[in-house]
Amino acid sequence: MELKGRAAVITGAASGIGRGAALEFARRGASVLVSDLDADGAREVADEIVAAGGTAKPQQADVSAEDAFVSLREAVLAAFGRVDLVMNNVGVLTRGLPEHLPIDEWRRVLEVNLFSVVRSHAVFVPHFLKQGSGHIVNTASFAGLFTYAYDRQPYAASKAAIVQITEGLRLYLEPQGVGVTLLCPGPVRTNISAGVRTFGPETVTRSPGAAYVAKMPDQVGVRLADAVERNEFMVYTDDKVVEELVARAGDWNGYIARKVAEISGS
Numbered sequence: 001m002e003l004k005g006r007a008a009v010i011t012g013a014a015s016g017i018g019r020g021a022a023l024e025f026a027r028r029g030a031s032v033l034v035s036d037l038d039a040d041g042a043r044e045v046a047d048e049i050v051a052a053g054g055t056a057k058p059q060q061a062d063v064s065a066e067d068a069f070v071s072l073r074e075a076v077l078a079a080f081g082r083v084d085l086v087m088n089n090v091g092v093l094t095r096g097l098p099e100h101l102p103i104d105e106w107r108r109v110l111e112v113n114l115f116s117v118v119r120s121h122a123v124f125v126p127h128f129l130k131q132g133s134g135h136i137v138n139t140a141s142f143a144g145l146f147t148y149a150y151d152r153q154p155y156a157a158s159k160a161a162i163v164q165i166t167e168g169l170r171l172y173l174e175p176q177g178v179g180v181t182l183l184c185p186g187p188v189r190t191n192i193s194a195g196v197r198t199f200g201p202e203t204v205t206r207s208p209g210a211a212y213v214a215k216m217p218d219q220v221g222v223r224l225a226d227a228v229e230r231n232e233f234m235v236y237t238d239d240k241v242v243e244e245l246v247a248r249a250g251d252w253n254g255y256i257a258r259k260v261a262e263i264s265g266s
């Protein structure tokens, strides 16, 4: 699917990866509904796109609201007369040892990260099926592919679930002419850690590994736009992750034993 002439809605597009995708999709000729909880940030990104000669409109939306995606569908149709792509990109992080994370915090993170995607699918899957075309991008994380920390379980659980439901969606929708792409970023320089709360004692923030050099959001935008245009399913921001996944699949017990030794020895 060429992005030129298409209409896209991106959640969490005022910052980081969502902003990088919005700028790149627009550069390739898509009209973008720049949606975010942060209304001023969404307006700034939309203004930036328009100043560069592209087409964009800002739309304030809280993806944890029950009717958020019905409103987004109406907004994108009102703005551009069509919708071809939805990118479910919002994700929030919380930190704390497993016994210190309150259930309400689990609920908040799952509501924002996971149930937003479920609500989006409920609105956009029937729309794209009826239309006979469309593309859905879901943003997961390396945290949903393998385990490198134990102090962010709600986040990792939400991302693992997104991996699973996105895979299922691809199986369901590809034969019906609707594209599905799973964006799995490793470290990317964004604002995701700003304001993250820690429950219980401070923990050491572990990254997926020293081998993964942090990427910039605009690099992720280019990689993702290429994948959408080629209708590819999986987008890693670093292909080295494949070695990690193969090692785990080949000897899961040995892999976990090595991780325990690595973490307890650090």
Ligand SMILES: NC(=O)c1ccc[n+]([C@@H]2O[C@H](COP(=O)([O-])OP(=O)(O)OC[C@H]3O[C@@H](n4cnc5c(N)ncnc54)[C@H](O)[C@@H]3O)[C@@H](O)[C@H]2O)c1
Pocket (backbone or CB within 6 Å): 011, 012, 013, 014, 015, 016, 017, 018, 035, 036, 037, 038, 041, 061, 062, 063, 064, 089, 090, 091, 092, 112, 139, 140, 141, 142, 143, 184, 185, 186, 187, 188, 189, 190, 191, 192, 193
């Ligand atoms: N940055 C990384 O290293 C990294 C790695 C793996 C996965 N990711 C994932 O990438 C996605 C984008 O994150 P980012 O790193 O660009 O973070 P970011 O914090 O820079 O951007 C996230 C945006 O989401 C918005 N947002 C937060 N809650 C919202 C809500 N309830 N409704 C609507 N908008 C809301 C924020 O205002 C912000 O503009 C997330 O799903 C994140 O989990 C990021």
